[in-house]
Amino acid sequence: MKIRMILTGAVIPLAMLAGTGHPASAAAADPLADAFAKAAAAYEVPRDLLVSVAYSETHLDGHKGQPSADGGYGMMHLVTSKTLDRAVTLTKKPLSALKADDAANIAGGAAVLRAYADELRLTAAARKDAGKWYQAVAKYSGASAPEVARLYADTVYDMLAQGIRATTPGGETVTVPARTVTPDRGQYAKADDLDKPGTLAASTDYPSAVWAPAHSSNYAVSNRPTSDAIDRIVIHVTQGSYAGTIDWFQTGPRPNPTSAHYVVRSSDGAITQMVREKDRAFHAGNYNRRSIGIEHEGFVDNATWFTDAMYRSSAALTRNIADRYGIPKDRTHIIGHVEVPGTDHTDPGRYWDWTKYMQYVTGGGGGGGTNPHTPEEVCGSGYKVIDSQALGTAGTVFLLYNSANGNNCVATIKKISLGTASDTSAFLEVKDKARIEDAGKFEYYAGPVRAAAADKCVMWGGSVGTSKYESPFEHCG
Incomplete structure (x- = not known):
């Protein structure tokens, strides 16, 4: 992944930029911008790095205190038994506030990042350089595998590179301008780069995917289609981030084992395979034996995750699977998780554009339409x-x-x-x-x-x- 741009330097209150000279009124008009600024100042975390972590995790949507699939809360995605518990200790704020109150949640995330920076012995001068925070951001991911932690941190820094302009569910616009940075990867420089072409590609069933195997307890070794015919493709939404989902599927054993064959990233359609197609991923109840599951980064109640790049890449994957197993390319055989008999899931949800997706699957455009160049x-x-x-x-x-x-x-x-x-x-x-x-x-x-x-x-x-x-x-x- 190419890291190009990042913001460094002091945070300027939006009220001052607007020329009002009244920070209090700005706080009322822009509560999240104020919360990020206050948390950044209190814990000496670069403000734009803090925003980028939040955007990478949740697109600045706290989901009204409801947890993600892997138990993360709020726009900073504070995870139970990991960052959430540590945020309680560091901030002395009530657990309920850290879960559901945006300002408290942002402060909690900043506090945990600062604690990781202290463990890395970042000096006051180093803390002003967002590139020096790379290892702290990687640790914030909670990923057990170094290559997944690197994937997470690279995503955060790529957001910084591109700049961010996000509209929150409350209608507030939060921005991060783009500036140049050199990330200090430290120990993660030696980790496999899951965004690099050719990373363990020989292990995948789909040539455009990279391979990051799920924990063996999260799927069942099988011999499909000899043992069970494959006649369905099930579309899921992760209720979490790309890197977070990969880490979740690699974590085990746990009481409710979960996995899917593939995970697709929102920003660019990158694909990671986690379970071989011959094996049964645990993703769709009584359809596990007959189906291949494709997870898509995002949340069902936030349409901003469902990008054209994601639709096109996923549709190319679906078309490839359908062609190899002779699965009809129709809505009887390509279904949402919500359509699996007996399920209590609602994904991919009302914002998933089935018309567009199936056009890409059936019209030859799932791989990106027709390339106009020869x-x-x-x-x-x-x-x-x-x-x-x-x-x-x-x-x-x-x-x-x-x-x-x-x-x-x-x-x-x-x-x-x-x-x-x-x-x-x-x-x-x-x-x-x-x-x-x-x-x-x-x-x-x-x-x-x-x-x-x-x-x-x-x-x-x-x-x-x-x-x-x-x-x-x-x-x-």
């Missing part, structure tokens, strides 16, 4: 395709040749997350020459990568997400 367009006039390689359902990498000038060209054309910047690459290596690569977060394609290659062998390839291809040296003249 490899010939990307490489330019005179280039013709001479070879290609599908990158699962994520895209295709093309090798082209221009007979007029003896140049080869490589372009990778995406099929998923179209219009959304995501990891994509293309490379070309002429024998005995240095490799040339175009890699980054691109909306539609990577390339063109051109090189003179008349009478020369070439190695070529590229990637979209975790799906990648690298040829041997070939096309030798």
Whole structure:
């Protein structure tokens, strides 16, 4: 994940920016902005880091004191037996207030972050640099696996990078401008990066997913579809964050084991597989034997989580599963958790756009619609395709040749997350020459990568997400 921007420096009260000169009136008009400012000042936590943690957890929605799926409360997602209990000790505030009162909950989150910073021995000067808080943020996740803690912290810092403009359920707008930062990952620099293309990809059933296995107590080893036919795909909403859900499925044993085969991220449609499709995840009661479960980051009562990138990525996954098992692409076979007989769940809820989702599943657009770009367009006039390689359902990498000038060209054309910047690459290596690569977060394609290659062998390839291809040296003249 690329970390680009962050805010550092002093917090300026919104009342002063507005020119009123009356902070009290600003507090009345903007209670959450005031709560973040006060908590940041009291515990010497960078205000925008505090907002980013809250936004990453809940999109600044406290859900009226109702807990998330893994027992987290309020917009800071204070978790029972973890951060919530510590917040009680640190702030001396009542448990009920920390669960349901926004200002108290924000203060509780700030207090816990500061405690972690103290354990890391951050000095007063270091505490002013949001990049130095990375390990404290990773610990705040409560994740037992270092790679999941890194995923959580990277998400928080990526929010800081992009800047935040969020409207709360109460109608208040909270903003975080974007500034440059260098996160100090410390011990987490050695942890696997679950956002990096190719991370344990060989273990997944779906090429565009990364692999983070659930705890063995949270699913049943099976031999599907030999033992049980797979004829349903069940759509879920996590009632929590992406990283938090991955950690929850990796935690066990516990009284109510839970898992799903896949988890999809809201911001960019990234996918993590946690249970092999042959095995039975515990996600849909008496449909566990016959179905594959897909969890989607977010909360059923907040529509902001359901992004187009999420719909398109999930639909591409659903279409891929349906094609492999011969599952009809209709609402009888692709269902919400609420539609499972005997369930008491309501997900994916009234904000889930089934019309859009099924159009993406059935219309060939689930991977991102139709890419408006062709490899010939990307490489330019005179280039013709001479070879290609599908990158699962994520895209295709093309090798082209221009007979007029003896140049080869490589372009990778995406099929998923179209219009959304995501990891994509293309490379070309002429024998005995240095490799040339175009890699980054691109909306539609990577390339063109051109090189003179008349009478020369070439190695070529590229990637979209975790799906990648690298040829041997070939096309030798």
